[in-house]
Amino acid sequence: MRNGRLLWVAQAALLVGMFVLWHVLTRTEVLPPFFFGEPLVVLDRIREWFVTGSIYPHLGVTLLETAMAFVIGTAGGLAVGLWLGLSDTAARLLDPYIKAFNAMPRVILAPIFAVWFGLGMASKVLLGVTLVFFIVFFSVFHGVREVNPTVLANARMLGATRSQLLRHVYLPSATAWVFASLHSAVGMAFVGAVIGEYLGSARGVGYLILQAEGVFDINTVFAGVLVLTLFALALDKLVTIAERRLLRWRPSRDGQSSQ
Amino acid sequence: MSALQLDAITCRFTARGGMHVAVENASVVVGEGEFVSLVGPTGCGKSTLLNAAAGLRRPDAGTVRVFGQPLSGRNEHAGYLFQGEALLPWRNARDNVAFGLDLRRTAPDASRAKADDWLKRVGLTGHGDKYPHELSGGMRKRVALAQTLIVGPKILLMDEPFSALDVQTRVLMENELLALWQQDRKSVLFVTHDLEEAIALSDRVVVLGAGPASRPVGEFAIDLPRPRDVAEVRLTPGFLDLHRRIWECLREQVMKAHHDGLKADA
Numbered sequence: 001m002r003n004g005r006l007l008w009v010a011q012a013a014l015l016v017g018m019f020v021l022w023h024v025l026t027r028t029e030v031l032p033p034f035f036f037g038e039p040l041v042v043l044d045r046i047r048e049w050f051v052t053g054s055i056y057p058h059l060g061v062t063l064l065e066t067a068m069a070f071v072i073g074t075a076g077g078l079a080v081g082l083w084l085g086l087s088d089t090a091a092r093l094l095d096p097y098i099k100a101f102n103a104m105p106r107v108i109l110a111p112i113f114a115v116w117f118g119l120g121m122a123s124k125v126l127l128g129v130t131l132v133f134f135i136v137f138f139s140v141f142h143g144v145r146e147v148n149p150t151v152l153a154n155a156r157m158l159g160a161t162r163s164q165l166l167r168h169v170y171l172p173s174a175t176a177w178v179f180a181s182l183h184s185a186v187g188m189a190f191v192g193a194v195i196g197e198y199l200g201s202a203r204g205v206g207y208l209i210l211q212a213e214g215v216f217d218i219n220t221v222f223a224g225v226l227v228l229t230l231f232a233l234a235l236d237k238l239v240t241i242a243e244r245r246l247l248r249w250r251p252s253r254d255g256q257s258s259q
Numbered sequence: 260m261s262a263l264q265l266d267a268i269t270c271r272f273t274a275r276g277g278m279h280v281a282v283e284n285a286s287v288v289v290g291e292g293e294f295v296s297l298v299g300p301t302g303c304g305k306s307t308l309l310n311a312a313a314g315l316r317r318p319d320a321g322t323v324r325v326f327g328q329p330l331s332g333r334n335e336h337a338g339y340l341f342q343g344e345a346l347l348p349w350r351n352a353r354d355n356v357a358f359g360l361d362l363r364r365t366a367p368d369a370s371r372a373k374a375d376d377w378l379k380r381v382g383l384t385g386h387g388d389k390y391p392h393e394l395s396g397g398m399r400k401r402v403a404l405a406q407t408l409i410v411g412p413k414i415l416l417m418d419e420p421f422s423a424l425d426v427q428t429r430v431l432m433e434n435e436l437l438a439l440w441q442q443d444r445k446s447v448l449f450v451t452h453d454l455e456e457a458i459a460l461s462d463r464v465v466v467l468g469a470g471p472a473s474r475p476v477g478e479f480a481i482d483l484p485r486p487r488d489v490a491e492v493r494l495t496p497g498f499l500d501l502h503r504r505i506w507e508c509l510r511e512q513v514m515k516a517h518h519d520g521l522k523a524d525a
Contacts, residue, residue: 151346154341154346155358156333157333158406160362169347248390249351
């Protein structure tokens, strides 16, 4: 516990140190402030956003897009991962297409989605979904093949039907694999939302950043990036909390399983 | 009528470089209330026969009869105690024991009460809330035993269930298994490579020949009096005599398996 607090203090010190370095370098004009911004101005901008409340509509939109992309992409990845993991025929049929979709740089799809679904939230959510889906999908797909065969045979001998196996064996196993991938999925959901906004929208933090870039207001750009980072961290923390609650049955990572 | 009848069973596997015949034309009978052990050298197809009896593996030839009826699909009268870890890691001990009842849609109150009762019978009162990784190997085996027995199988199939346990725990578990078995005398087919364990527990020991294409090569009735204590019975003259006779039969097969193994390694 003491070690944990010490680590926390060290991490905070590192953050403060980086801000101080940034401040000194730009103040002494070793780095031109016009291109690198000024941390005090950046922080002031963030304060102003939250005090006047002008950020909330934008932040709300971005967070909603992120959350929807995250939930839909995860549910889809879980469902399709289970399906293809359990059906050899379907897996072999779809294999080249899945590989192709995964290899495709999907950010390129953003303008296409904007044309198809307009400049509203749908196109951003969809972009996020395509990013999140594959991360979760691959994790579940490979996980299904690694379900302990003894556990499966045991459930079958105790009378489990096919759908009961899915519910009582595959799905709980899959939860563990989903969580393994959710931490990267959170980041990807944000990427989808912000890139989507960046390429065409009338609202959202990505839109704010784009506007600021248009007038070379580098401080606002940094402020936007910082706010997004903070919320991505918060969402990641939520995933960790959910993980701890749902995966209580797993031996802790320090390997201190009793006896 | 016999509880379990394996009749001229042949099982083949496709392995690297062709067909591997695990067991060929093997017949084993387990009478009602009888405790039968299958012993044999490693790789002789003991587990294959057991899986055929469970209906987990369909034999390529021959029939399995359960109380006279030909078996197709899972053997619904049989409970199976596996060698490896078979508990659901995301269920605590109580929920693991109740799993079979949940699958039969028993009301949760009733099934949990029954599970607690079974935990008591295997000596795990107060451990119901622990997850498998929080239990010792011996405790996990007890949970698995309760999980298998709670649904009331008439036949018990066991695949070296205690082989991963240390010697002391093992003797304890064997005694408890016998005590539980003594209460309602299920028909048991017990697979092991440990001859002493087989003799101490069984009414009859069947020796399986070395693979490939193995089949039973000897059968010995164990007429030691019951109830037995597996640790003490090993010291009686009757036990030693049986051990000597069965080992003579088994040694030949073990040596054969050993030589084949050396050849395969070379």
